[in-house]
Amino acid sequence: MADSPDFPQGMSCPTPANDTERVQLGHGSGGKQTAMLVRDRFFAWLSNEILAKQTDAAVLNLGSTKIAVSTDTFVVKPLEFPGGDIGSLSVHGTLNDLAMMGAEPLYMTAGFVLEEGLELEVLDRVVASLARAAAEAGVEGRKGRADDTGDTGGAVEGGVPIVCGDTKVVERGKCDGMYINTTGIGQIDPAFTPSPEKARPGDAVIVSGPIGRHGIAVMAQREGLEFDVEVESDAATLWPLVERLRDAIGDAVHVLRDPTRGGVASALNEIAQSAEVGIELNENSLPIPQPVLAACELLGFDPLYVANEGILIAIVEEHVASDAVKVLQSHPLGAAAAIIGRVVSTNSGIVALKTAVGGTRVVDMLSGDQLPRIC
Amino acid sequence: MCLGIPGRVVEIAGDASMLMGTVDFGGVRRETCLAYVADEVSVGNYVIVHAGFAISILNEEEARQSFELLREMGQLSGEEWMQNLANDSLGQNREVTE
Amino acid sequence: MKYLSEYRDGEVAKQLVEKIRATATKPWVLMEVCGGQTHTIVKQGLDGLLGDSVELIHGPGCPVCVTPIEQIDRALDVASRPDVIFTSFGDMLRVPGSDGDLFQVRARGGDVRIVYSPLDAVKIAQSNPEKQVVFFAVGFETTAPGNAMAVLRAKQLGVSNFSMLVSHVTVPPAMVGLLESKNNRIQAFLAAGHVCTVMGWEEYEPIAAKYRVPIVVTGFEPLDLLEGVLLAVRQLESGRAEVENQYVRAVEREGNKAAQYAIQQVFEPTDRSWRGIGTIPASGLALRGEYSQYDAVLRFGLADVHSHESEACRAGDVLTGRIKPRECPAFGRECTPETPLGAPMVSSEGACAAYYNYGRIALSENEKSNG
Numbered sequence: 001m002a003d004s005p006d007f008p009q010g011m012s013c014p015t016p017a018n019d020t021e022r023v024q025l026g027h028g029s030g031g032k033q034t035a036m037l038v039r040d041r042f043f044a045w046l047s048n049e050i051l052a053k054q055t056d057a058a059v060l061n062l063g064s065t066k067i068a069v070s071t072d073t074f075v076v077k078p079l080e081f082p083g084g085d086i087g088s089l090s091v092h093g094t095l096n097d098l099a100m101m102g103a104e105p106l107y108m109t110a111g112f113v114l115e116e117g118l119e120l121e122v123l124d125r126v127v128a129s130l131a132r133a134a135a136e137a138g139v140e141g142r143k144g145r146a147d148d149t150g151d152t153g154g155a156v157e158g159g160v161p162i163v164c165g166d167t168k169v170v171e172r173g174k175c176d177g178m179y180i181n182t183t184g185i186g187q188i189d190p191a192f193t194p195s196p197e198k199a200r201p202g203d204a205v206i207v208s209g210p211i212g213r214h215g216i217a218v219m220a221q222r223e224g225l226e227f228d229v230e231v232e233s234d235a236a237t238l239w240p241l242v243e244r245l246r247d248a249i250g251d252a253v254h255v256l257r258d259p260t261r262g263g264v265a266s267a268l269n270e271i272a273q274s275a276e277v278g279i280e281l282n283e284n285s286l287p288i289p290q291p292v293l294a295a296c297e298l299l300g301f302d303p304l305y306v307a308n309e310g311i312l313i314a315i316v317e318e319h320v321a322s323d324a325v326k327v328l329q330s331h332p333l334g335a336a337a338a339i340i341g342r343v344v345s346t347n348s349g350i351v352a353l354k355t356a357v358g359g360t361r362v363v364d365m366l367s368g369d370q371l372p373r374i375c
Numbered sequence: 376m377c378l379g380i381p382g383r384v385v386e387i388a389g390d391a392s393m394l395m396g397t398v399d400f401g402g403v404r405r406e407t408c409l410a411y412v413a414d415e416v417s418v419g420n421y422v423i424v425h426a427g428f429a430i431s432i433l434n435e436e437e438a439r440q441s442f443e444l445l446r447e448m449g450q451l452s453g454e455e456w457m458q459n460l461a462n463d464s465l466g467q468n469r470e471v472t473e
Numbered sequence: 474m475k476y477l478s479e480y481r482d483g484e485v486a487k488q489l490v491e492k493i494r495a496t497a498t499k500p501w502v503l504m505e506v507c508g509g510q511t512h513t514i515v516k517q518g519l520d521g522l523l524g525d526s527v528e529l530i531h532g533p534g535c536p537v538c539v540t541p542i543e544q545i546d547r548a549l550d551v552a553s554r555p556d557v558i559f560t561s562f563g564d565m566l567r568v569p570g571s572d573g574d575l576f577q578v579r580a581r582g583g584d585v586r587i588v589y590s591p592l593d594a595v596k597i598a599q600s601n602p603e604k605q606v607v608f609f610a611v612g613f614e615t616t617a618p619g620n621a622m623a624v625l626r627a628k629q630l631g632v633s634n635f636s637m638l639v640s641h642v643t644v645p646p647a648m649v650g651l652l653e654s655k656n657n658r659i660q661a662f663l664a665a666g667h668v669c670t671v672m673g674w675e676e677y678e679p680i681a682a683k684y685r686v687p688i689v690v691t692g693f694e695p696l697d698l699l700e701g702v703l704l705a706v707r708q709l710e711s712g713r714a715e716v717e718n719q720y721v722r723a724v725e726r727e728g729n730k731a732a733q734y735a736i737q738q739v740f741e742p743t744d745r746s747w748r749g750i751g752t753i754p755a756s757g758l759a760l761r762g763e764y765s766q767y768d769a770v771l772r773f774g775l776a777d778v779h780s781h782e783s784e785a786c787r788a789g790d791v792l793t794g795r796i797k798p799r800e801c802p803a804f805g806r807e808c809t810p811e812t813p814l815g816a817p818m819v820s821s822e823g824a825c826a827a828y829y830n831y832g833r834i835a836l837s838e839n840e841k842s843n844g
Contacts, residue, residue, distance in 0.1 A: 022577070022580040022581065023580065024576050024577065024579075024580045025576060025579065025580070026576065032810075284483075290474070293474065294474055297474065297477065299589075300512075300563075302516075353518075355516070355517045355518045355695075356481045356483060356517065356695075357481055357482070357483045357486035357517050357518075357519070357522070357695040357696075358483045358486055358487060358518075358522060359517050359518020359519055359520075359521050359522045360518045360521050361515060361516060361517070361518040361521075364810075364829075371563030371564050371566060371567070371587065372562070372563035372564075372587060372589055373562065373563055373564040374536075374562040374563075374564060374611075374612060374616060
């Protein structure tokens with residue numbers, strides 16, 4: 001090969017791999033490509049103080065009241081999967097965005113885009129499931145209330161009402177059966193405001209439950225892959241867990257984040273960058289169910305990047321870490337809660353993993369989606 | 376080129392033209408082509424599967440012997456090794472039951 | 474998982490590393506020629522554990538990385554055609570050709586689908602008789618039997634709308650090519666375990682003898698790799714140069730005869746260009762004449778293709794171990810996993826991507842001290 005030429009700064013590559021003309025699937029993965037799209041295309045036009053924080057939900061001041069607002073659009077395929085469907089997912093996803101800000105969910109809206117030809121039976125099932133999820137959305141109620149019977153709610157009458165909605169229909173082939181957008185409105189407790197940049201060296205990194213179930217449950221149904229696995233989506237509203245943490249340890253909870261698309265790895269990378277800290281994880285501490293591990297081995301996936309819809313990451317002060325774990329474990333949703341690592345002051349912005357055999361590797365943000373590989 | 380993982384044959388389908396079967400990989404099951412191990416494969420065997428094809432039957436005796444040697448070197452206690460074998464669990468990771 | 478988890482035991486790993494350090498009197502230069510092995514090494518941080526006790530070079534073992542750019546360009550061409558369903562293993566979709574990758578073809582409306590097995594591609598052809606289904610048949614000898622079976626199956630079932638874009642490569646000629654090159658530093662090889670599951674290890678014996686290099690057939694789990702390194706180092710220390718089998722649970726000397734037979738039935742050796750390295754004689758597989766109806770190049774007239782590589786990409790030097798990824802001037806600057814100039818940065822076990830992810834902790838500390 002020739003001697004290496006002198007490279008001027010800002011050299012333009014003759015074989016650009018990143019399409020500068022069109023949106024690609026990887027832009028929706030929740031990883032670096034998504035971040036680039038948001039930064040270059042959206043933030044180029046939309047900017048204000050609140051948006052710039054890039055938190056799970058926006059905190060708005062209405063006079064003396066603080067409310068949280070979050071919006072999310074759901075495009076999952078297949079529409080129905082083990083453990084849930086696009087309807088229930090659209091409730092849990094949005095309410096969890098509110099919950100991660102410490103906001104108690106109060107109201108929701110739902111907008112539907114339906115594909116011409118969608119069977120009405122499917123629509124029925126999805127809307128029923130959405131309604132059920134909203135009705136059970138664990139607004140757990142007063143302190144001192146007897147512990148619930150073990151379903152994922154702890155329901156209060158009415159749950160979270162859907163207060164307005166919209167429906168559109170597009171031609172056959174223009175959307176995968178159905179897309180749903182939900183917006184959630186919640187009430188902020190001014191004394192409890194977890195936020196990504198509050199992570200501090202020494203804090204414990206806790207995960208509330210088993211990792212990787214949702215992504216694998218959905219992936220198993222995908223055409224071309226098709227395998228049988230006893231894994232159900234973990235989709236659930238996490239407010240009951242947040243409420244318990246708040247009541248038990250208050251502002252010793254520094255960060256809450258639900259690791260959805262992009263998985264635990266992406267969420268922790270965002271936090272590490274936001275707070276300008278390093279994070280160290282312990283592979284032996286990660287609670288990963290056997291079938292999820294097996295499916296990941298088969299496809300060549302890393303469970304740390306697989307989407308979750310029913311667990312949260314809590315970064316809490318070291319001295320209350322084991323209390324936090326106990327509190328989480330006291331609710332069925334948090335039965336498998338575990339400390340998986342800690343925040344450090346070295347390697348700012350980087351998430352590192354101590355591997356099962358004792359080595360170390362960087363857990364980077366992915367560029368696009370994980371791809372099933374043969375190598 | 377080599378993402379091949381071991382799984383247990385739980386079912387063999389009879390089509391002589393291209394032998395197929397179901398292989399269980401620690402709880403994940405997938406249809407697998409057994410044509411290249413057709414002569415000797417039977418239910419209960421472990422096979423190495425790559426891109427939907429079983430490319431060899433895992434030699435469990437060899438595995439046991441060679442792991443014995445490793446174990447001696449690693450000074451694993453006999454109990455720990457038997458427990459690993461018996462539990463199908465992932466080494467030191469917490470087993471999570473659903 | 475049985476026969477997987479036991480081979481990730483941290484205690485045994487530590488012992489193996491200590492034995493390696495105790496045995497090696499100097500930092501021998503070892504190369505592994507398998508993307509799957511590179512992946513484990515990086516994912517489990519084995520480089521770090523081994524430190525400078527040995528020098529481990531990641532060779533051209535990733536068939537994704539070494540697929541010639543002309544084949545990628547052919548894939549992009551045929552995948553863009555409206556009557557074609559293009560099927561491929563997942564890791565090929567992000568490899569850059571002269572002008573984009575398969576993901577971009579998909580964004581522009583091409584029907585590009587990921588499959589886990591070539592038999593899935595045949596099924597898609599059966600379910601879509603009005604379309605042409607093309608499968609991107611990439612890989613080393615491990616994948617060849619499966620791809621051969623897909624052709625045989627298509628023939629047996631009379632599936633005429635199925636064809637393959639073949640870009641197989643074989644390992645032994647590449648090893649020889651590396652050993653023959655000027656300034657070769659490689660002193661021992663870890664041979665790819667699953668390639669040998671299929672092919673056996675007989676064909677490595679003359680190589681070990683002629684070039685006086687130990688070749689250890691090695692598996693893919695951390696303990697396999699560490700044991701393979703230990704066996705190689707022991708041979709080097711005692712002046713032996715033999716083919717040895719670490720991966721006893723899955724490899725026999727003659728390999729899998731049925732699989733070899735299928736490969737010989739459907740494919741024949743051909744010269745093959747390895748991206749970034751150049752043409753290595755008889756290092757590829759092509760469809761035999763009697764199966765040429767399944768050759769996508771013939772079916773779609775793809776022979777003529779004009780390709781151009783990034784001039785900055787030094788994949789060849791990296792893949793042959795001449796330079797470490799960090800020594801490439803574009804590494805981490807113009808060339809990153811988001812904006813790869815060449816294949817080793819795209820594939821998760823391409824050497825450059827591996828270094829980019831693994832090495833960043835050490836890097837960032839160096840950067841601090843260098844200012």
